[in-house]
Amino acid sequence: MNRLTADDLIYGYINGIFPMADADGTLYWYAPDPRAIIPIHTYKPAKSLRPILNRNQFEIRIDTAFTDVMRACSVPRSEEDSVWISDEIIDAYTELHEMGLAHSVETYIDNRLVGGLYGVAMGSVFFGESMFSQVSNASKVAFHHLILILRQQQYTLLDTQFINDNVRRYGAIEIPKADYLRQLKKGLRQKAHFTADVSERV
Template sequence: MAEAGEIHWFSPHRRGLIPLDERFHVPKGLRRTLKKCLFEVRFDTAFGEVVKSCGERVETWIDDQIVESYQQLFHLGFAHSVECWDAEGLQGGLYGVAIGRVFFGESMFSRKTDASKVALVHLVERLREAGFVLLDTQWMTDHLRTFGGYEVPRDEYLRMLAEALGNES
């Protein structure tokens, strides 16, 4: 995260995760939205726009240095975006970093109802298909809990992370 122009590493005592197994929950209303196909979902077609859109809030940790850093990670093939488009343009999405079998979700935004949620559902589908085992959200929110999000203590998270990265001791 960025703070006063500097990038800092935060490691919360409890880490937020979204399950990639059958515990992942799509709320009933969102299932109806998904059936309507209101958005065209794309991957990695507007990465920079997604990151900048995620930072368009009153309070944000996404500053110019973060945007530039994630752009570099995108060009190196580590950072990715999921985007929801309609006839009026980009309406929502999310971005994060993929390393090993872990996706580190960084931020999401929505200009239209459910756009970021649709992006999350498509991300989970893509991660499952690719054999990922962790979707790290860093922090847990009530919003993420509606998808089955949960927290684990730091020591358990570090064990899970090592396993997912193939660094087991």
């Protein structure tokens, strides 16, 4: 079977499907029903996060260590945690990143990468993939900055695929697959620009 490519990913995302790898590296495509999304304009940072944001504890960078973020996200968080980001997936998303369609939001302390997230941006839709944190609140700050970008650049849909406790803390909800596909189609027709230049507005 041919290896996963950036073109495969583009085709998948515009049709509402995405790949995940099994433990043996076998790729499967998913289209959850219901689908989890995070409403961009109802997100509010936790009160406990405000002091951290005000102290500028973390340095934020965009797209400076995309593959490093993916590799950090691929590390199991516990013995029970399954690994779904294979080397094949990392290679394909890195190719997509080089095309300007996949992005990372990174958090640093003393020039050391300590947290971040990555995803795919097409039209006015951002498909969130995964995040990691090696220091308390590092991924939360990265997500907060992602929301700043999406709001300022008028993104219309933030896809988070499956519902779980991690995305619930950011306000994730589930919607029917048919509703998601309607929002996806509309969002892909609208243009938005993923940029590092944002101002604090949340």
